[in-house]
Amino acid sequence: MELLAADLDQATIPLLARRMAEGELTSAALTAAYLRRIAEVDPLLRAVLAIDPTAPHQAEESDRRRARGQARGLLDGIPVLLKDNIDTRGLATTAGSRALRVPPGADAPVVTRLRDAGAVLLGKTNMTEWGNFRSPWATSGWSAVGGQTANPHVLDRTPCGSSSGSAVAVAASLAQVAVGTETNGSIVSPAGHAGVVGFKPTPGRISNAGIVPITSLRDTAGPMARHVVDAAILMAAMEGGDQVFTPGTLRGARVGVWRRTGFDADVDRVVASAVELLRDHGATAVDVELPYQDLVHAADRPAMVAEFRHDLERYLRTRPGAPRTMRELVEFNEDDPVELSVFGQELFHEAGKTLSLSDPVHLRRRRTATELARRSIDEVLAAHRLDVIMAPTNGPAWLARGSDPAGPRTALPAAVAGYPNTSVPAGFAGPLPIGVSFIGGRGADDAVLRRAAAFEEASRARRTPAYLPSTP
Known part of the structure; x- marks a missing residue:
């Protein structure tokens, strides 16, 4: 059967896996639907750099495994896109630079894990060139290889970065899920601007070998998805572990709220609404400030x-x-x-x-930065007996070729500390998405994902992109 855009937008991996197991859907049909979406929509967005010509064959292999009763898990047959700084055999891995146009000879370990899980690797996504680390004045979402990626909600606005194409592709239903990478905000920030879920795990859970680096101390791949459950399933496959996920609850949770007020009135409004939602669903919300950021x-x-x-x-x-x-x-x-x-x-x-x-x-610099970043989170969690800290992920997207205004910039402490952080849609400034981040302490990856899933279920804030040409 032909899948419509609305079907793809709402579907989760568990739903798709169940339909494939029951014979109502094939991976070949699902993959073909996403390839059609890319052909129809991506000329507007420039999120996808390259299509893997073997994707239909990968899908057929998945269907044959399932017919033999040998499906490899929930991700088997699910189309995935990869950020173009992740070594992928047979496909160029450019980090957006024309200097890296000769393809790598082998897959990065994270790609091997995805192939082992049966994922259909559709292709590669555009990114801010060199992970947004070539110039302090880099244009988010632009690379010399892929040009300028557009925000699918308002096309003349930035997608942020550096995992720009991965966030936009997921928001626009060009793949079920995508892989991004983060050193300092490069998963959660574009996820917030595109109105999707982005999870930055604790570095080391996923091998960063074969990923074009900024600093190997904390570079990490991470999942991007329209639904937290899909991000959790992709995360498990990237680690090589169990792909079952159980959402948590907000009831009884103690949440620190790092409001970062004063940057934007719409952000303040969305955070205030998120706090009200937390309290309505049985959580305790406590205002906090994270010290030492400067x-x-x-x-x-x-x-x-x-x-x-x-x-x-x-x-x-x-x-x-x-x-x-x-x-x-x-x-x-x-x-x-x-x-x-x-x-x-x-x-x-x-x-x-x-x-x-x-x-x-x-x-001394590295020791100071890491220790103070960890203290900034650990001390606040301990002082208020918190489970997680919630903060605004982003302000409204600025013009794609405009200057980056001062925003909440809340990714830094978790990034430098090496602690988990996930962004979830929380509201809008007009047509532009605003996300909130859930930040946890050392090793709290699963707890952060479970709280984020509970917030997602309570808020239901995500919207399908409108592809508006501009907005005042």
């Missing part, structure tokens, strides 16, 4: 730049035909007709002058 940022930024050079040059040595050093990348960009057409490479220049990772100054 100190964390001041120590973390120069440490990241040093780690970026070291880790990226190590990765480049695995890519045949690519530049080998930061200096060679700078020279490539200077000679290329497209690379520097929208923004510069100031961070590349800065990275070329950084300290070694064994330098005492660098070690």
Whole structure:
């Protein structure tokens, strides 16, 4: 049967898996439906960089497994898109850069896990070039390889980044789920702007080998989905574990509310509404402030730049035909007709002058940033006996080629601490989505997902994108 866009928008992985198990749906039909969506809708969005030509064959293989009673789990036969900084055999992995157009020779471990789970890998998604780490003035969602990805809710607005294409593709039903990556907000921020779910897990749960790095200390892949249950199932498959998920409840939960008021009136309104919803469903909401944020940022930024050079040059040595050093990348960009057409490479220049990772100054910066980020969360959780902290993920999306206004910027503490963070749709500023983030302490990944699922069920805030050309 032909699946309509509305069917795809509302469907969850458990529902699709059940229909396939009962013979009402095939992976081949599901995959064909998503490929049609990409052909019809993506010219507006530029979220998908490349289609894997083997996707229909992957789907047919899944159907044959299921017919033999050998389905590999809930993700078997489910179409997935991958951010284009994740090594994928046979497909270019560019991180948005024309310098990396020769495909890698092998899959990243996370891709191997997805293949083992039976996922249908549809292709690769656009991203902010080099993970938004080439210039402080990078244009979110733009890369020299893929151009500018559009926000599906209002097409002239930013999708944010750097997992821009993955968030937009999920919001627009171009795949059931997608994989993003995060170092500092690159999953949760575009998820908030696209009105979908994004989960940044504790680094180390998923191997970051074969992922174009910023800093291997905390780079991590993570799931992006229209529903928390799908994000949890994809997360389990990426780890190689059990794909069963049980949502939690808000009743009895103690939630710290980091409001970040004063940045935007619509954000304040959405957070206030989310607090009322928490209380209506039996949670206790306590206003909190997370300390040390300026100190964390001041120590973390120069440490990241040093780690970026070291880790990226190590990765480049695995890519045949690519530049080998930061200096060679700078020279490539200077000679290329497209690379520097929208923004510069100031961070590349800065990275070329950084300290070694064994330098005492660098070690002190990294230790300071990590310890203070962890204290900022741990102390607040302990002082108020909290289960999680809730904060606004994002403000309303700005014009795609405009400057990034000051926003709530709540991704930093969990990112630097290495703690879990998930963003869930919570409301709107006109037609533009606003998300809230649920942040947990050390190792609280599953608890964060369960609370996020309970909030999602109570709020039902997600909307299908309207593809408006613009808004005042």
